[in-house]
Amino acid sequence: MEVIQSPQEMQTWSLTRRQAGYKIGLVPTMGFLHEGHLSLVRKAKDYCDRIVVSIFVNPIQFGEGEDFDRYPRDLSRDLDLLQKEGVDAVFAPTVAGMYPERTRTFVETEGLDHKLCGRSRPGHFRGVTTVVSKLFNICLPQVAVFGQKDAQQVMIIEKMVRDLNFPVQIIRGDIVREPDGLAMSSRNVYLSPEDRKKATILYRSLLMARDMIREGERNPQAVRNAMIEMINQANGAEIDYVEIYNGFDLSDIEEIKGQVLLALAVRFGSTRLIDNLLLEV
Amino acid sequence: MEVIQSPQEMQTWSLTRRQAGYKIGLVPTMGFLHEGHLSLVRKAKDYCDRIVVSIFVNPIQFGEGEDFDRYPRDLSRDLDLLQKEGVDAVFAPTVAGMYPERTRTFVETEGLDHKLCGRSRPGHFRGVTTVVSKLFNICLPQVAVFGQKDAQQVMIIEKMVRDLNFPVQIIRGDIVREPDGLAMSSRNVYLSPEDRKKATILYRSLLMARDMIREGERNPQAVRNAMIEMINQANGAEIDYVEIYNGFDLSDIEEIKGQVLLALAVRFGSTRLIDNLLLEV
Numbered sequence: 226m227e228v229i230q231s232p233q234e235m236q237t238w239s240l241t242r243r244q245a246g247y248k249i250g251l252v253p254t255m256g257f258l259h260e261g262h263l264s265l266v267r268k269a270k271d272y273c274d275r276i277v278v279s280i281f282v283n284p285i286q287f288g289e290g291e292d293f294d295r296y297p298r299d300l301s302r303d304l305d306l307l308q309k310e311g312v313d314a315v316f317a318p319t320v321a322g323m324y325p326e327r328t329r330t331f332v333e334t335e336g337l338d339h340k341l342c343g344r345s346r347p348g349h350f351r352g353v354t355t356v357v358s359k360l361f362n363i364c365l366p367q368v369a370v371f372g373q374k375d376a377q378q379v380m381i382i383e384k385m386v387r388d389l390n391f392p393v394q395i396i397r398g399d400i401v402r403e404p405d406g407l408a409m410s411s412r413n414v415y416l417s418p419e420d421r422k423k424a425t426i427l428y429r430s431l432l433m434a435r436d437m438i439r440e441g442e443r444n445p446q447a448v449r450n451a452m453i454e455m456i457n458q459a460n461g462a463e464i465d466y467v468e469i470y471n472g473f474d475l476s477d478i479e480e481i482k483g484q485v486l487l488a489l490a491v492r493f494g495s496t497r498l499i500d501n502l503l504l505e506v
Numbered sequence: 507m508e509v510i511q512s513p514q515e516m517q518t519w520s521l522t523r524r525q526a527g528y529k530i531g532l533v534p535t536m537g538f539l540h541e542g543h544l545s546l547v548r549k550a551k552d553y554c555d556r557i558v559v560s561i562f563v564n565p566i567q568f569g570e571g572e573d574f575d576r577y578p579r580d581l582s583r584d585l586d587l588l589q590k591e592g593v594d595a596v597f598a599p600t601v602a603g604m605y606p607e608r609t610r611t612f613v614e615t616e617g618l619d620h621k622l623c624g625r626s627r628p629g630h631f632r633g634v635t636t637v638v639s640k641l642f643n644i645c646l647p648q649v650a651v652f653g654q655k656d657a658q659q660v661m662i663i664e665k666m667v668r669d670l671n672f673p674v675q676i677i678r679g680d681i682v683r684e685p686d687g688l689a690m691s692s693r694n695v696y697l698s699p700e701d702r703k704k705a706t707i708l709y710r711s712l713l714m715a716r717d718m719i720r721e722g723e724r725n726p727q728a729v730r731n732a733m734i735e736m737i738n739q740a741n742g743a744e745i746d747y748v749e750i751y752n753g754f755d756l757s758d759i760e761e762i763k764g765q766v767l768l769a770l771a772v773r774f775g776s777t778r779l780i781d782n783l784l785l786e787v
Contacts, residue, residue, distance in 0.1 A: 232671055236671070236673055240673070243524075244525075244527070246525070326668070326669075328669045329615050329616045329617045329618065329665060329669060330613065330614065330615040330616075330635070330665065330666045330669035331613075331614055331616070332611065332612075332613050332639075332670070333611065333612055333614065334610050334611040335610045335611075335612070337610065354611070355670075358613075359669075359670055359671045362670055362671040362672050362673060363671045365673065384610060385611045388607075388609045388610060388611035388640075389611055389613070389636075389639050389640055390513055390517070390640045390643040390644045391643050392517055392521070392643055392646065
């Protein structure tokens with residue numbers, strides 16, 4: 226497994242592999258890897274001959290006062306995990322390597338970015354689409370795998386790829402959960418033991434909503450209210466959003482039918498967790 | 507020479523050539539080709555084995571009330587000219603082919619885009635950087651050639667390529683001029699015979715400025731004023747801008763030294779012409 230820091234070397238590495246006829250799969254991450262990330266690596270292997278994992282905590286997708294500085298990092302542990310998965314190259318650039326001069330170019334996908342996480346994190350998705358464009362141009366993958374946990378992110382990236390004609394196929398990886406249902410996240414380590422227990426309410430509220438819908442409820446407002454009520458029973462859970470949208474384009478819906486995204490973001494102390502469920506009704 | 511309309515076919519064409527080891531050069535144009543464009547094609551041949559010329563009048567870089575509808579077009583004449591130059595493929599998509607769904611993703615290079623043409627054409631360069639990103643992703647060139655006549659455009663594209671790590675080398679092609687000095691432009695056909703004669707004042711004002719600087723003038727304001735005075739002597743010439751900036755980043759300068767860009771845009775009737783001179787002082 227090669228560990229590459231320089232964007233130029235990474236580009237050369239990928240160009241050489243492509244020239245040799247290999248299909249490259251990219252799994253972009255911010256590191257501090259867990260089973261969720263590793264499942265994306267395994268998924269990439271189903272489609273590709275050579276796997277690149279990028280590890281980069283991207284400053285331009287964090288807002289003022291967000292957790293860029295304290296975002297958990299452990300490169301040597303990450304490298305061990307990726308080595309065991311049989312990854313071919315890890316692209317782990319520095320901030321100065323990715324942004325060597327004052328960057329002035331931004332890629333922005335409008336319309337999908339002002340809802341859900343975009344509302345509480347202005348500029349976040351512009352930072353994501355910009356760095357993913359850079360990673361595509363540097364790692365030159367034919368396939369890139371993104372986790373469904375960041376549902377809005379993968380929808381925005383799919384739209385960006387279509388709009389800008391990136392020659393990259395986007396694959397979604399399923400959410401991986403702890404045994405008690407909590408969606409795996411690098412940020413889970415921030416949780417106090419009590420909040421860690423309380424946080425299971427997020428997935429339970431999604432399952433409860435799924436059951437309501439299965440039993441015939443079609444009013445998004447009714448389902449949403451039941452979820453909010455349930456989450457509020459967890460002492461100290463502070464809801465950022467609980468929303469039900471069209472699962473293709475995040476448009477508002479008046480009736481639950483077709484592909485529907487149930488999505489939520491909730492704070493426990495200073496830790497913000499997200500989760501979602503994509504349903505076909 | 508192959509004429510390709512579909513972005514997907516174009517991508518496949520380029521991927522196949524790259525896989526075969528060829529180096530692809532792209533010359534992006536809006537068609538209605540003249541010697542200036544053909545000189546860019548010849549320049550591309552100095553660097554590449556396979557030449558792609560794109561012909562696309564890009565609606566999103568034209569503002570309200572600009573000349574998108576009446577921009578001159580003559581595809582069959584363009585194809586004849588390119589055939590004679592030994593071009594390998596012409597990518598001539600339709601607007602619906604390039605923007606098949608409501609496009610929501612834009613690439614924007616800030617800071618360089620609010621001066622010169624960016625000031626009088628808000629949104630213009632966002633349209634340019636977006637479509638050039640698309641063309642890079644579709645035609646997958648290793649080299650792209652842009653004319654120095656659109657000096658601000660090529661500077662913005664060079665910055666975009668650096669910021670987003672596009673694996674594309676940008677080459678600048680010199681301005682090609684008519685025997686009387688007028689910079690070649692597809693828009694020159696709009697000019698009335700009288701205005702066509704008057705328009706030579708643009709290049710003459712640049713040469714006069716160069717002479718002033720050669721003779722020791724270092725005050726940009728003095729040079730600029732002399733150019734404005736000269737251009738205003740041409741009856742009916744309406745100045746959009748006459749500016750002198752740092753030739754690397756378009757920053758303001760108080761003294762003429764180093765690389766300096768003299769740039770102007772002037773209207774004759776409804777026809778807006780641009781010209782420039784890059785000087786090393």
